[in-house]
Amino acid sequence: MSNSSPPVYRNSLAEHSNGRPLAKFASNAFAVACATCTIVCMATLVVLLWKIFQFGWGRVNLDFITSFPSSTAENAGIKSSLVGSLYLIGLTALFSVPLGVGTAIYLEEYCKPSRWRTFAQTNIANLAGVPSIVYGILGLGLFVRAMSLNRSLLAGALTLTLVILPIVILASQEALRAVPKTIRQASYALGATRWQTVWGQLLPASLPGILTGVILALSRALGEAAPLLAIGAATYTAFLPQDIVHDDFSVLPLQIYNWTDQPQEAFHQAAAAAIVVLLTVLICMNALAVFLRYRFSKRIQW
Amino acid sequence: MVKLKKLSEPTPETLGPLVMSEMTSERPTTSLAAPVVGTDRSSLSADEMRNLRQKVSAQGVDFFYGSNQALHNVSLDMPENLVTALIGPSGCGKSTFLRCLNRMNDMIDDTIVRGDILLDGVDIYKSRTDVVELRKRVGMVFQKSNPFPKSIYDNIAYGPRVAGVKQRGVLDEIVEKCLEQAALWDEVKDRLNDSALQLSGGQQQRLCIARALATFPDVLLMDEPASALDPKSTARIEDLIFELKNSYTIVIVTHNMQQAARVSDQTAFFYEGSLIEVGATTELFTRPTQQQTEEYITGRFG
Structure with missing residues (x-):
């Protein structure tokens, strides 16, 4: 010491x-x-x-991708289900992005804190956790039966929109909330209206976050089988859907499901190959998300 | 319609001896003495100011955040083309009062304003006031520089654009004039398309001032515009305020009493939501009539 x-x-x-x-x-x-x-x-x-x-x-080869499914495992391909998946994702994006981003903008920028807003917010958060099969049953009742859309691409896309809408809304809200309050103040102080502030400042600034959320949500939609099974989408189609309201369609997850259900080993192999293709599409989408995020956020660093 | 004036270069005569000395030396630390006001600078007495045209006039303003009253019966006239400084300890209501002048407080939920605030004799809180139009006439610079995550050019052009100016030529002209007025043109003229976020802190704040000038306001509100800047950048901002007061009515909130003494013609002292004393800066800092004012400006509290 x-x-x-x-x-x-x-x-x-x-x-x-x-x-x-x-x-x-x-x-x-x-x-x-x-x-x-x-x-x-x-x-x-x-x-x-x-x-x-x-x-x-x-x-996995070009023949596999360009052939229709067949009852002989060696000839079976994924043309119809791959095309069905791509159509379905495109349509789902078309419905879910405007609805989801619009809802997020309303809740974040227009809606004043109130009981109604808390109610809406809580419900959206809860809906994000609802199992997708439940949306499938809703889709079956609402789109397939009540709106008579049958087992069409449109019915499938609307059902998947229900599945991913909460995710898109929450991701977009998060992205909007990440834009500093000072940006809103600066814009309003320059005499911008709410609409001009949203369109001119908030959307460009939150675009990377919104895009990432949307693409991840669509990736999830791409892998969904349960809600589509529930609305009765085909697990086997030997033609390409010609229009989105009438024709049956199939998607990769359903094709995979169908093949793994067959007794022959060769079909299981086809299922594995289809999984490889599905994964490749998913990785491409995620890569796109990363790229877009990088591209748009280069100029935005708070 | 362009009412921007080409301002002459600052000279020691126009800046006053105090300002010039402050530009080169470190800010003196607060001692138990009132800040020195340059004696040889042209200054108006309180009586002379009373006879000037009052650009903004607050009459009996009360302000509430919910049930918490932040301003008590504040009446203050701000003469045209002079600088009014609002001083007082933290939480005294000076920033709240400033934000009342362009109704930025409207963006905060659950606030109430009572009393009249007249801009050119017209009550800005009348129900028929166009808030967007008001904010174009009453520009604002915030404490923390908040450039948009866009190019330097787009930052300045944003105000005119939301006001409907579309022609590139007109925008170019406005951008150049405003940057010149904010003494930033020479530093950024070769990189107008670079992100504004790459500028230094002091440059960003001058950019924000230039941006506020781009809507051709009559009144410029500044909420502690130099509090986050180093002494050199602060001196530049103060020079700028000195130049701008030829064309604008400026109201500045500041924690720094030396700054108030240097840049302002009229000083108002706020304490606990009330306006304690207002007078010509030269008089208020040399012969305060209220004891609280004297204690504050000599650094005994706050």
Whole structure:
């Protein structure tokens, strides 16, 4: 012990940390536990992908993509379901983006805090957690039966719109909320109207966030099978849908579902190949999201 | 319609000795003495100001955030083409009062304004007032510089654009004139298309001033425009205020009493939501009539 006062303080602090060896151990143990979690997740994903690629890669070729499904596994392809998936995603985007972004703008920029707004907000958050099969049943009753859209692309797209709308709304709200209040103040102080502020400042500034949310939501829609099964979409179509109101359609997840249900091993292989194609489309969409985000946010750094 | 005037370069004579000395040296730390006001600078007495045309006139203004009264019966005249400084400790209502003058408080929910605020003799809180039009006439510069995440050009052009100016030539002219007025043109003329966010803090704040000038306001409100800037940038902003007062009526909120002493013609002291004392800056800082004012300007509280 030295004779000046500061070392006394330092010593007492040192004693403190020496007296708690457990703290250091706990800290390390926690880091190890978290790392283990990451490794388990990654390993599962890698094994899954590896098995699928190993099994299905041999079947992925141009013929597979350009052939219609067939009762002989060797000739079966995914042309109709791939095209059906792309049509469906396009239509879903067409419906969900204006509805979702419009709702988000209204709730964030126009709607004053009120009981009605809290009510709407709570419901949207809850709807995001509703299982998609429930939307499928709603779609069956509302679009397929009541609106007589049958098992058409339109009915499918509207049903999927219901599924992803809450996600699009929440993501867009989040993106709008991320625009600093000072930007709104500056715009209003220059004599801009609400509409001019939304259109001229808030939408451009929140575009990267909105786009990312929309594309991730669409990725989810692309992989949905349950609500489409519920509305009775075909698991086997040997033609391309010619119009969106009358023709039956199929999508990749349903095609995969159908093939895994067959007894023949060769169909399982076709299913694995279809999964590879579906994953490729999904990765492309996510890459697009990353690219758009980068592209539009380059100029925007708060 | 363009009422911008080409202003002469600042000279020691127009700036006053105090301002010039402040440009080169560090800001003096607050001591227990009232800030020095340049004696040889042309200044008006309170009586002379009373006889000037009053650009903005507040009469018995009360302001409430919900049930919390932030302003108590404030009456203050702001003469045309002079600088009025609002000083007082934090939370005294000076910023609230400033935001009443262009109705920015309207954006905050659950607020009530009572009393009259006249701009050129017309009550701006009358139900028929066009708030958008009002804010074009009463520009505002905020405490934290808040450029839009757009190019320098688009930042300035935003105000005229939302007002309906579309011709590129006219916009070019406005952008150049406003940047010149804000003493920023020479620094940015070669990179008008660069993002405004790449500018330094002081440049960003001058950009915000230029942006506020672009709607051709009569009145310029400044909410602690230099509080986040270093002494050199602060001095530039103060020079700018000095130049701008030839063409604009300026109301500035400041925490810095030296700044109030340097730039303003009239100073109003707020305390706990009330206007305690108002007078010609030279008089208020040398011969305050109220004890609270004296204690505040000599640094005994606040």
